[in-house]
Amino acid sequence: MQLTDAEIREILARRKIQKRQRQRRRRRNTLIALLLIIVLGAGIYWFIGHKGKLGKKGSGSGSEEKPKAYTGEIRGTIFIDPGHGGMDSGSDDDKDRYEKGDTLKLGLAVRDQLELLGFKVGMTRTEDIQVDRTERGLMANKADAQLFVSIHRNKADTGGDGVEGFIPKKNDKESRMLGENIMHFLGRAGFTERSIRAGTLQSTNDDYEENAAASMPSVLIEVGFLSNAADNERFDMNLDRNARAVANGIDLTFMEIYEPEKAEAYKKVIEAADAASKDVTGKVTTATEELAKATGSMLPAKRESTGAGIDPQAPAPEGSDDE
Numbered sequence: 001m002q003l004t005d006a007e008i009r010e011i012l013a014r015r016k017i018q019k020r021q022r023q024r025r026r027r028r029n030t031l032i033a034l035l036l037i038i039v040l041g042a043g044i045y046w047f048i049g050h051k052g053k054l055g056k057k058g059s060g061s062g063s064e065e066k067p068k069a070y071t072g073e074i075r076g077t078i079f080i081d082p083g084h085g086g087m088d089s090g091s092d093d094d095k096d097r098y099e100k101g102d103t104l105k106l107g108l109a110v111r112d113q114l115e116l117l118g119f120k121v122g123m124t125r126t127e128d129i130q131v132d133r134t135e136r137g138l139m140a141n142k143a144d145a146q147l148f149v150s151i152h153r154n155k156a157d158t159g160g161d162g163v164e165g166f167i168p169k170k171n172d173k174e175s176r177m178l179g180e181n182i183m184h185f186l187g188r189a190g191f192t193e194r195s196i197r198a199g200t201l202q203s204t205n206d207d208y209e210e211n212a213a214a215s216m217p218s219v220l221i222e223v224g225f226l227s228n229a230a231d232n233e234r235f236d237m238n239l240d241r242n243a244r245a246v247a248n249g250i251d252l253t254f255m256e257i258y259e260p261e262k263a264e265a266y267k268k269v270i271e272a273a274d275a276a277s278k279d280v281t282g283k284v285t286t287a288t289e290e291l292a293k294a295t296g297s298m299l300p301a302k303r304e305s306t307g308a309g310i311d312p313q314a315p316a317p318e319g320s321d322d323e
């Protein structure tokens with residue numbers, strides 16, 4: 001049958017309307033889909049962010065979230081001495097890196113960690129100034145500090161890496177405990193453990209001025225060698241972890257001397273970690289690290305090799321320069 005012009009126009013007009021309606025529907029569907037994608041995306045983003053935060057809290061890394069401030073009673077007073085300062089820049093790496101800067105950086109970080117553990121912390125210096133070495137020990141006496149830790153870094157002409165410490169020549173058990181605990185925790189943080197020695201680098205019958213002046217258990221600890229690139233990297237990359245290690249060594253020693261009931265529980269955790277790591281020859285195992293995470297601290301290395309007795313005076317690294 002033949003359509004009239006009017007009928008054809010009407011059909012075309014109707015088709016146009018239908019087409020427009022289809023387009024409108026399509027546009028509306030696209031808009032809804034877009035909205036859904038945005039809402040879903042935002043939801044996933046929030047979820048991942050939230051989960052991430054929770055995970056971090058669990059691992060105790062504390063790099064982004066500030067750890068809770070200590071609100072209990074002050075447990076005691078610790079004195080931290082960042083070695084050298086001012087005109088006395090200490091050792092260097094033969095370039096523009098100086099011991100005095102490293103010791104201050106670590107010293108301040110250790111102070112922060114100790115405060116979180118409930119200690120009042122005194123500092124011999126908090127900026128780049130010169131302080132007499134005997135005066136540093138006397139400052140600790142004046143503050144009635146219970147432990148004194150002088151932070152240094154080592155240097156050798158050839159070879160040499162890791163941590164070593166010097167305690168008073170009288171070689172008292174408590175100073176030795178302090179030095180060894182700090183060294184063991186730093187060992188867990190990746191440094192080689194050398195030895196804790198009574199006296200000075202040159203003589204067992206001499207004392208570093210800080211150790212001679214301080215009347216409480218004390219140690220002068222050398223946190224790695226400035227002359228060793230790997231030690232410098234360990235020092236820089238893990239500053240917080242190293243600070244926690246030093247603080248944990250101090251914390252454990254404080255418990256052993258002044259809070260023995262706490263020390264027992266803490267030591268059990270350490271023993272469990274050591275037992276768990278026995279399967280894997282001498283290495284820090286996942287189990288150990290998990291335990292460390294669970295206790296929010298780093299665990300010291302196994303202690304079989306280091307009794308409370310006198311440590312064999314390990315040979316000095318060639319050209320070792322501890323001032």
Ligand SMILES: [Zn+2]
Binds near residue numbers: 099
């Ligand atoms: Zn030094």
